[in-house]
Amino acid sequence: MQQIFNFLIRNKNNILFLFLLALAVFFTIQTHSFHKSSFISSANVLTGGIYSWANDFDKYMHLDEYNERLMEENKQLRNVLTNLNDTISVENYTDTTSFDGTYYFRTARVINNNYAKPNNFLTLNQGKEAGIKSEFGVITSKGVIGIVDRVNSRFSRVISILNSDSQINAQLNKTNHFGSLIWDGKNPNIVQLVDVPRQAPVKEGDTIVTGGKSLIFPEGIPIGSVENFKLDQSQSYYNINVRLFNDMTNIGYVYVIENLDREEILELEKEDEQ
């Protein structure tokens, strides 16, 4: 017994080192497993608060740019709205309760944004108190940003599309051939759309939008345009490089999308499995 104690005391630094290293590696592995990235995230009061404080300067510096983006978006929405009035007369919707819509939008500001690492996250300045929950989609007026991952009362963390764990269902705007969107970790402006069947008539410059298979995003949210493409090793699927419409290095304000039907659809699918 004495010898064991002596051994422990003599090697206490080595043991401490191994313990701390194991702890650090354990945390690392945890972040690499999707949805288990547990208690360590920038969405906590301390780091969130500091980021939010530092971001106030940044917000002020970019006011002009944010205004311009808003004007642009307003212009687009107004165009859509005017055309809508021409085709559909509004009076037809007398029963307003059944036209609630499937999606609910909230706004938030990005207070921390990573894009240079293989696994990137963003932090938003809204959390549970604003009604945000995990698995909500995050977009800007230009396109998709990512999916909410962890939430605390005032902040939330978003898995960016620039994350090797992220997989978003996406399709060609023209033909509805779909695949999944991943990132190879190299260029923050280019993501990869894989598993698109060979039959799809892909052309450079085609628009890629979110697919209808996802319960997170509405169908048809823009993502990017086809930069180039080639067949994969099996010669039956395309690997497409997609240039993002969003500048992921400069985001600012975002919309958080809640799918109000999500719970019911998931429940239905679960019943199906049983």
Next chain:
Amino acid sequence: MNNSILKNIIRFVGLVFIQVLILNNINFLGYINPYLYVLFILLYPFNANQSLFLILSFLLGFSIDLFEDSGGVHAAACVVIAFIRPNLLRFSFGISYDHQNLRLSTTPFGARLSYIFISIIIHHFILFFLEMFSFSHIIIVLKKTLFSGIFSVITIMLSLIVFSKKYR
């Protein structure tokens, strides 16, 4: 002694803040960031308690991880260089380290550079390797280690010169 503790606490907090609020946003050429916070580990008193030093290094890396959402990669890299620091010191400064009267500002430039360079390269390699977490990306890991490493060494040497006390 009290003075030394206070100085190290200020250095710890200050370096974490500078790292997460300023240096992590540089992204030179897309992915090159200097990691100045390692300076805390390099400058920590050489004759201090090794166990406490290991724990502090872990906490340092861990605070950076908290801000960066990177799990435990910085913590792991910091603990490793804190653990091997005595060997690095002996390698770079030779016999004078064993006399325990070494001060970094009084060492020859070459020895100081080798101590900082080797520590940084080891730290960055572990950092980027754990970040990628796969052997198939080893070339990217080495590239990042080299470029970020050079950048880090330059920032660390510069801040050592700027904050040196030789003028007193």
